[in-house]
Amino acid sequence: MKTFCGRANPTTGALDWVEESEEYDYHQEIARSCYADMLHDHDRNEKYFQGIRAAVSRVKARGEDVVVLDIGTGTGLLSMMAVTAGADFCYAVEVFKPMAEAARCIVEKNGFSDKIKIINKHSTDVTVGPDGDMQVKANVLITELFDTELIGEGALPSYEHAHQNLVQDACEAVPHRATVYAQLVESELLWSWAQLQPVEVGGARLAPPPALGRCAGAHSVCDVQLSQVPPGGFAPLGPLCTVFQVDFSRPVSSAFASSSARFAARASGRAQVVLSWWDLDMDPGGTIVCSMAPSWTYPQPQGAPWRDHWMQSVYFLPAEVEVTEGDELVLTGCHDDYSLWFNLQTQRLQDSSPSSPPSLSSRPSCSCLAHLVWNRPRFGELNxxxxxxxxxxxxxxxxxxxxxxxxxxxxxxxxxxxxxxxxxxxxxxxxxxxxxxxxxxxxxxxxxxxxxxxxxxxxxxxxxxxxxxxxxxxxxxxxxxxxxxxxxxxxxxxxxxxxxxxxxxxxxxxxPRSASLHMVAVEFQDLWRIRAPCGTCEGFDVTPMDEMVQRSLDFRESREAEPHPLWEYPCRALTESCAVMTFDFTQCVPEQPISSQGSLPLTRVGRCHGVALWMEYQLTEDVTVSAGLTGPITEQGDCDWTRHRKQGVYFLRSPWDSSGDGRAAVSYSFTFEPSSGDIKMDFSVTSQ
Structure with missing residues (x-):
């Protein structure tokens, strides 16, 4: 069934009425999902499999049949792991209808239909009983309800309901436990994402308004690939602290809670930012650990697992606090049912009275409006x-x-x-x-x-x-x-x-007097995983997921570029960069389309995953500002990207292995349609 939808056109500013299928949003959700990233996350999958096998063994050792509840099953992978590990039956709950259908196909294709029941509901709507969705309560609870902040996808309310209604008192949970860590730091780079800094203009000083300086900022978490923030980009003021632990095998509460860590400041500086991540203990003994720690915490950073569905978190204190080495500090972490926040109290060694604690029970919220108008990269850009x-x-x-x-x-x-x-x-x-x-x-x-x-x-x-x-x-x-x-x-x-x-x-x-669209063909270090076919995952055939994603991609009128902040996703240039289109702002928008075709030789060895695209603005004849590369590409192909804007990424349907001899080239075709403001693009790799 077709319907007309009004969509604001971000380029022309017009309201476009577009004829779309009623399933358009479903397909968009699938095509842009992180399922491929999760399925390619071998560390995650392996740790879950180990934890599931251990939990099934513990229940069997008690002489019980193993009944599993898998909340947020996605592709059904964890449910199939449970049955493979010896579970007698598994209830797999998935609220997103297209994914529930994909899970049914995958479960059937792998021969588990008789032992896995897919329930297309939110877990809080699932019922237990002779006429319910589940015949009996489960004694093994498997979940993957987590986001970068751990609890941002509603994990706590879901666990709370499950323990009250869907699982036995002595259930085994995989993961068994989560631990949230935090570290207090000073960072000019990160703090520039939270507060407007003074700026010199024509010999005068433009200062941030007082209301902005007093504002606690936006409450939403800043999720980031912290591995790409070098250790030199911040100065630790305290140790890595444990601020929360949640035991998922016991009743869980989604009510407000707080926890404090007390320590002496290890250095003098401005306390501004809290870096945070979490670990999952898959077993009670903590011998199977899946860690979200950034790569620079590892003895060998290159061996750290990469994932985009779980990253790390940056929290900004309500105001920066001057601390002196040796000061006694109290870092308090708070959470409600969906989010975390932090506050800091200080006490000088010579002073027995601590600083006045801010209100803890309510999330910080923006009172100056600036944090609602400017997102965090925009703050960085203004600074x-x-x-x-x-x-x-x-x-x-x-x-x-x-x-x-x-x-x-x-x-x-x-x-x-x-x-x-x-x-x-x-x-x-x-x-x-x-x-x-x-x-x-x-x-x-x-x-x-x-x-x-x-x-x-x-x-x-x-x-x-x-x-x-x-x-x-x-x-x-x-x-x-x-x-x-x-x-x-x-x-x-x-x-x-x-x-x-x-x-x-x-x-x-x-x-600016003009703008130019630039491109370079690249090899991604890791980002390619989010669009790579899954095929077989941990021994299970998940090709129905690949087929569903491909159908969703084909469902669009044309293949599209995607926005990504490439400073978080390292890549190597395999071609030189090139301006492929120029837009002359001294003239009005033309009535006829603008087209551009050409090719770029692959001059470096590597696997070409796609094309990076960005805009550069020629302010005057002598001044240009880039929203992409901030410097020349190195001889090895390394790229330095601005942290302020997202670039466009167009993934090739299949990667191309470049020998670097220039015999192969990336051919491109661009057409700017003035009536719609769209830029239609197509790329292919050809060899001579």
Whole structure:
């Protein structure tokens, strides 16, 4: 069945009515899922298998039949492990209907249909009894309900309900126990994701508004591949502490709880950030451990397991705290049913009175609005001094005493910079009232109120009267828009520029004056796993999962690039980088499509998994800002990516082994469709 859905177009800004199947969202969910990543996580699978075998053996040693409850079964892999280990029967619960269907196919294909029952429900809706979903309560509980924060997918309420209704009192749980670790650190890099820092503009200092400095920030966890933050990127102020332990074999509570770790500060510095990860003990003795620790905690970092479905967590303290080596510190971790947060108390050796503890029982929440307008990479971008210098330099080169400036970006400081640099008048279009209020706070906090007029109006609705009867001499943007997912979505600036053409003075400066789309063919160290076929996993045939994912990919109108922050996912360039399309912002959006074709020779040895794509913005003739590579590719092909923006990744249907002699090449074809703002792309590898 087809239906028409209204979708906001992030590039054109228009509301597009698209004819889609009622199963579109299902297919999108499957195509972008992390199931392949989990199935390729050999360390996870092996530890689960070992823990399941041990639990089944313990129950059998008691002379009992083994009845398993597998909550969040996914592909059914853990249920098949349980039956292989000797379980008599398994109830496998999966709430996502397409996955439940895939699990039925996989279980049947592997010959386990008589011992595994797939239940397509949320576990809290499962019933036990003669007419229920389960005939009897289980004595082995297997779950994979965890996310990077451990409890963010509702693990605690699910366990709480299971122990009350679905499992026996003496059940064995796999995993048996979870331990959450935390370490207090100082990190200029990480703290730049949480608070706006002062910046020098034209000899003057732009300070963050007081409300932002007092704000506890966003409550949501910052999940990150902490292995890619080098040890030099932070300074530990205390030891690695155990803050929580959860025994899953006993009744679990989802109520608020807190736990504190007391220690002496190991160094002086600014306590700003808590790094956190967790381990799973698959057995009561803790001999089978699946760890989420970052690679730099391992004696041999290259041997650390890689996974994307579970990463590490970064928590920001409500405010940075100056500590002195030897100070007695109390780090308190709190959790409710879905999230964790941390607070810090300090006590000087010479002072018997501890600092006043903040409220613990409620999650930190944003009171300044900035953390709701700017996500964490955006904070980092605004705090990037090098990037700011580029924009200030570009603005200096185009501003005149009589300049009338108009800024088109979301929550941008560019209009503030223009005012500080002496522009006659500065206007800024803001996409939301909240964003407008944040910039108003910046202006008021720096006694610049009235220097910038913020207009909560769309570009096509703006009139000359809104600008006080004056035409625009400098149209500027970063460009940054909160609705952008893929790099080229920022071409929304071009559509706004086109809508504003009638308000521009003849010869008006456009900043940036152009943008270019760049590409490079790459070999991923690990990211390829999220799209690699699974086939056989731990001895079980899971090809129905591959078939379902492929159907979902084919269901789309065309294959698409995906947004990924490539600084977290190391890759090697196998070709040189190349600008494949240029968009001239000094002109309006053309009516006809723009096309580009060509090829890049594979000049380095490696396995080509796909293509990385990003935008670069030419602010002026002399100043360019990259939203992708931050420097030249090394001779070995190593790439350094910006931490502020996501890049596009297009995975090849099949990887290509490059000999590096240049005889093989990645052919590309791009077409920019002005009517829709889409960039259609296709890649193939050919050899001579």
């Amino acid at each position: 990037d001094r090098r990037r700011t210098r580029s924009f200030v330099s570009a603005l200096r080169s185009v501003l005149r005493e009589d300049s009338v400036c108009l800024s088109v970006s979301d929550g941008s400081l560019l209009p503030v910079f223009a005012h500080m640099l002496g522009a006659k008048k500065v206007f800024a279009l803001e996409n939301s009232r909240m964003s407008k209020q944040v910039i108003e706070q910046v202006l008021e906090g720096n006694s610049l109120k009235g220097g910038v007029e913020l207009l909560e109006v769309r570009a096509e609705q703006l009139s000359i009267s809104d600008l006080g009867g004056e035409q625009v001499s400098v149209l500027m943007g970063e460009p940054y828009f909160s609705t952008s997912l893929l790099p080229w979505h920022s071409l929304f600036f071009w559509y706004c520029r086109t809508a504003l053409a009638g308000l521009l003075r003849p010869g008006a400066s456009i900043l």
